[in-house]
Amino acid sequence: MFTGIIEEVGFVESIQRSGNKSFIRIKARKVLEDVKLGDSIAVNGVCLTVTDHGDAFFQADVMNETLSRSSLGSLHSGSPVDLERAMSAGGRFGGHIVSGHIDGTGTVTDIKNDGIAVWYTIAAKPELMRYIVEKGSVAVDGISLTVAKVTDCSFSVSVIPHTASQTVLGSKKAGDTVNLENDIIAKYVEKLMKPESRIGGVSMELLAKNGFV
Structure with missing residues (x-):
């Protein structure tokens, strides 16, 4: 991990x-x-x-x-x-859970300076975008980043100078391809919500029955 x-x-x-x-x-x-x-x-x-x-x-x-x-x-x-x-057992958890098993790739479509920060907009396919939410986490070329904006076909991240200078993001340009790994928690939640889940699925009725609603 x-x-x-x-x-x-x-x-x-x-x-x-x-x-x-x-x-x-x-x-x-x-x-x-x-x-x-x-x-x-x-x-x-x-x-x-x-x-x-x-x-x-x-x-x-x-x-x-x-x-x-x-x-x-x-x-x-x-x-x-x-x-x-890979994270050591006694290491600090500074980013989010990243498995190293990417879900696909995206394309950098725009790079814009905003004061000291740099905004990167990345286009991705619908099957990747479905798991990307505003203020959620996403790994871009292995970098744990917070999603700042989301559209139907792209998302944007705001990167501080330190992150850009210490990673490959600083050398990216519009048109470049980046590896994307969605938040693994979102994928597990989706799996559990499906009716065909082995445990029978998680529904609002099940949550209410167990005191969570």
Whole structure:
């Protein structure tokens, strides 16, 4: 599990494609401080498993499914990437629950300065927008952000200078693709509200019967 608080920006050293998977090698420093084979590191919000590492790099396998559902397929040598290690048991929970299993991608449609903040507007498909609510949380390239505005086909976030400078958001421009992970709680709530849920579904009647209404 991750929290969406980026630890550092790394850089793609190389990508090797072979058959139905790829091997990505990333230059990094901070996330390597206690790295071990098999550890999880989120790369632009995508949870990857460390298969090799050295003093200044780590390598991970990337399956075709991951490449097709994320923006990792568009990375190249020199691309900056957001990096976060999996949360330790004693770590601070600074963002929100991020699984590292992205739901899809969005497109940056507008970037606008507003005083010290920068507004990013991101367009996304309806199946992603249904879980995005004003003042809710969303992970954009692995960054835990608060949704400031929502329309039928896009949402906006207001980013402080520190966040922009310490993540890949600062290098984004209109037209760029970003990885999106919806708030996992919203997806579980929706599942429980469906009549075909294994526990019979959650309804207003059930809530009232148990004293919640």
